[in-house]
Amino acid sequence: xxxxxxxxxxxxxxxxxxxxxxxxxxxxxxxxxxxxxxxxxxxxxxxxxxxxxxxxxxxxxxxxxxxxxxxxxxxxxxxxxxxxxxxxxxxxxxxxxxxxxxxxxxxxxxxxxxxxxxxxxxxxxxxxxxxxxxxxxxxxxxxxxxx
Numbered sequence: 269x270x271x272x273x274x275x276x277x278x279x280x281x282x283x284x285x286x287x288x289x290x291x292x293x294x295x296x297x298x299x300x301x302x303x304x305x306x307x308x309x310x311x312x313x314x315x316x317x318x319x320x321x322x323x324x325x326x327x328x329x330x331x332x333x334x335x336x337x338x339x340x341x342x343x344x345x346x347x348x349x350x351x352x353x354x355x356x357x358x359x360x361x362x363x364x365x366x367x368x369x370x371x372x373x374x375x376x377x378x379x380x381x382x383x384x385x386x387x388x389x390x391x392x393x394x395x396x397x398x399x400x401x402x403x404x405x406x407x408x409x410x411x412x413x414x415x
Contacts, residue, residue, distance in 0.1 A: 272316045281308040291399065307358040318342050 283300045322340045329337040337350040375387045385396030
């Protein structure tokens, strides 16, 4: 059986600055020098059958009442996804990095970058970011906390 690539998952991110995307140049610079560059530019094909197999068998692994991994069997092979495995595969080198951020630390940065919303709660609204920053908006991972 031939493997069928799952579209639109198999798109690569490119960090090319052109005259047509000048509003995004600062974001391109930030991503080009960030720990996420390998993650965003890797060419990892995702196949329809293995994707369906993964989600049909997926389980959340809980330890001390907190999720620590996602496991599934794909083609009879156990696949275990942890923050450590993601960090290693995508060369993020972030295992010793902070996992929580005090409000005063991130609020100053958001205001400097043009966030127009109120920052009284943990929830930030994508619509309150300047247009170029909306492109960069990535929801916080469950492994991160905002205090």
